[in-house]
Structure formats: C-alpha cells, structure tokens
Amino acid sequence: MTAPTQLAMLLADARLPTGGHAYSAGMEPALTSGMPRADARDLLRARARTTSQVEAGTAVLARHRVLVGAPLQAVQDAWAARTPSPAVRDASTAHARGYLRLARRLWPAADYAALPEKPCRAVVLGMIAAAAGLPAEDLVRLVIYDEAATAAAALLKLDPRDPAETTAWILDACAAAEPTVAQIAAVTDPAAVPASGAPHSEQWAQTHARLTQRLFRA
Template identity: 45%
Template sequence: MGSPELVAMMLADGRLPTGGHTQSAGLEPAVRAGLGTEGSRLSEVADYARDRLRTVTRVEAAVGVVARAAALNGEQLTTVEAAWAARTPSHVLRAASRRQGRAYLRLASRVWPEVLKHLQPDIEIARPVVIGVVAAVNDLSAEQTARLIGYDDAQAVVAASLKLLPVDPAEAASWLAALHQPIEELIRAVAELTDPDDIPAYGAPLIDVFAQAHAAERMRLFHA
C-alpha cells in the first residue's frame, strides 16, 4: 500500500495499459459526427467534456464511491455493478467498460493483490467498480475516488483531442484547467453516497448513439 495521493496520480496516468492512449471517452465518434471539426468550433471539445462530467461521468463517479464503501464494509459488489448496468443503457458502453474493468483488475491484482479479496481474478466487471475497490484497499477517500474518476474522464477527452483535431496543446491544457470546477462539483454531488439505490441516473443519449456507431467502424484510432 502506498500514499493515497500517489496511488490516485498513478491511476490517472494516461500511460497505463488502461489509460487515455487507448480510450477517447467517446470523443472519436463525436468528432466523426462533426463535433469540433471546424477551427472556430474546437471549444466544443471542452463543452463535450463538461457535459460528460454532468451526466455519464457523474454516474461513474457515484458507482466508484459506492463500490469503495461496499468493499470497505465487506458487502457484495455485484449489487453495485447491477446498479451501474441499469444506468448504462448502451450495451456497447457496458461491454467497453467491462473490458476496461477487466484490464484494470489485471493491473491492480499485480500491484495491489488485496483487490482479489473483493473481486475474482480476470473477470469482466464495470471499470468504476474496480476503481472503487482499488480505492478501498489503498485508503483513498470518497472524495479522492470521485476526483480520480472525474479527472480521468476529462483528461481522456482532452488528450484524445490532440490526436483527432488540430488543437494547440496549450489550449487543450487551458480546457482541462477550466474543468477543475465542474470536477469539484461532481465530487460534492457523489462523495456522501453509500447505497447503490442512490446512484444517480443521468444520461447522455447522443453519447450512446455515438458509441453504437463507433462499434461498427472498421478503422478506429481509439477503442472507445
């Protein structure tokens, strides 16, 4: 077990096998659909990341926080995963999250074997559930857990924009800095949750539509 702050920084590192170099947080299909494709509309990337923080990412952060509480209390995580699945209508997004969760679990079981006290090895389970368990075994607070999930999603969008659009890296950094306040708002909204029934059910239908289209693409830069 290491410093909770350093563990959070490690998990937010885009160079991890589960990091942002494989995931665009749905930005790639959104760009294919026209988001930010004109130079005067590049700021739509930041708007897209902000909208995610208010909807699908808030749900994921809540799931991570509740999964952390369940792991600390020795409760079943299948109930948390079921609550997440009920709030994730796209089967493509459910499958993508579970594959990413499996990758997170394989990584975590090597670095923090204590996670296997809570999860069976090499299973497909939602990514925020695994993050919640990793947070529990490393003494991350609920706030740190939510901040990790919020930041990770925002930085995945911003990092992907550098590969998908003609974005100045300095401008991309300014977008991410401007998202700090929405991330803190997300934390305040979910940090006190412990019951799977209290996980919010915010949705973003266009993100679901984009994901469905992306799954059928034969040439993709990002997995999702």
C-alpha cells in the first residue's frame, strides 16, 4: 500500500479525531427540516454530484496553488461564492481547525502562513494533499467519499438501521460522482471550480443553525 493511499484512508476514517463527529454533511438539517427518511439515499447521491464537487474542486485548486507557490485567498473566495449559506461556511471553518491541528503535527514544515485567515475545510485538505504528495484524483475521491460517509454515519445516529445498507449508499454516491473525477482533478483556475448548488441544503442548514437541540453543527 502506497503512502498516499494510506493518507487517504486516514483522512477518510470517521474515527480520526478531526473527522465528522460534529458534522453531518447536511443529513441532520435535512431530516429536521422535514425530508423523509426514505430520501436519505437520494440525498447522499445528490450531494455527491453537487456540493461535494464544489468541495472537491476547491481542495484540488488549493493543492495546485500550494504546489506552484500561488496565494490561496482566491481559492477561499471561489469556495465562498459557491457556498452561500453562512451556516455551512461557519461549519466548514470549524471543521478546518481540526484538520489544521492534525496537519501541523504531521507536516510541521508546510507553509501555514499562506492560508487565508479562516480557511475552509477544503482549502486545508488541499494543503495537506500538497504536503503529503496525494494525487489530485485521489483527493477528489477522498472528498466525495468523506462527505457521503459522514452523512451516512450521522444517519445511523439519527435513524438507526443496518450499517451495511448505508455502506451501499456510500458506494453508490461515489459511483455517481466518478465520471467527473478526472475533470475536477484538472482544476487549476478558480473559475473552473464546480458551481453546482443545492438550495434546499443551504436553506436547511440555515434553519438548523437556529435550533437549540441538535446533535450536529451542520
């Protein structure tokens, strides 16, 4: 097993302390806003073809700009323009702090001063990929998988069911995104970051942020 493969497995492992324990990848906001539980599988697949591709493209662009020594603020700006919900942006920033703690421990020589003031999770993942030698296509698959696995793990807490069932859903979501992997992996310009929106998810996140009783931040 190669080092980049091991890294991808580590970052995608929900047991990692910086993982999605406080983040449901939109699953809790969707359910609390009235989405039928029977639609959970469709939500994973839809996000893999929309918002997760924005995250993946942002991470790939950040990786590229780190490798060529270019500023990262334009990457952050491109992501923010494609992520209109303040609640989603805040959750991503909080999630990024956990990844940064891991990155500083494992790759202390990386240029963290190049990061924007409050980087999103995708920008930090891109920096980690550059520091660790993770190929762009592996990075895209990592982001798509992580989003789907996080949502599925959240669902098991919110609506317990057979984990084998949700594992099949994760694989289905990843397969749905596979035709776009090469295109996203080739992103080197902020304008080329996918801009597939999910207005319902954005609105659900805003509503969810105002709740006083919830398991997940977003």
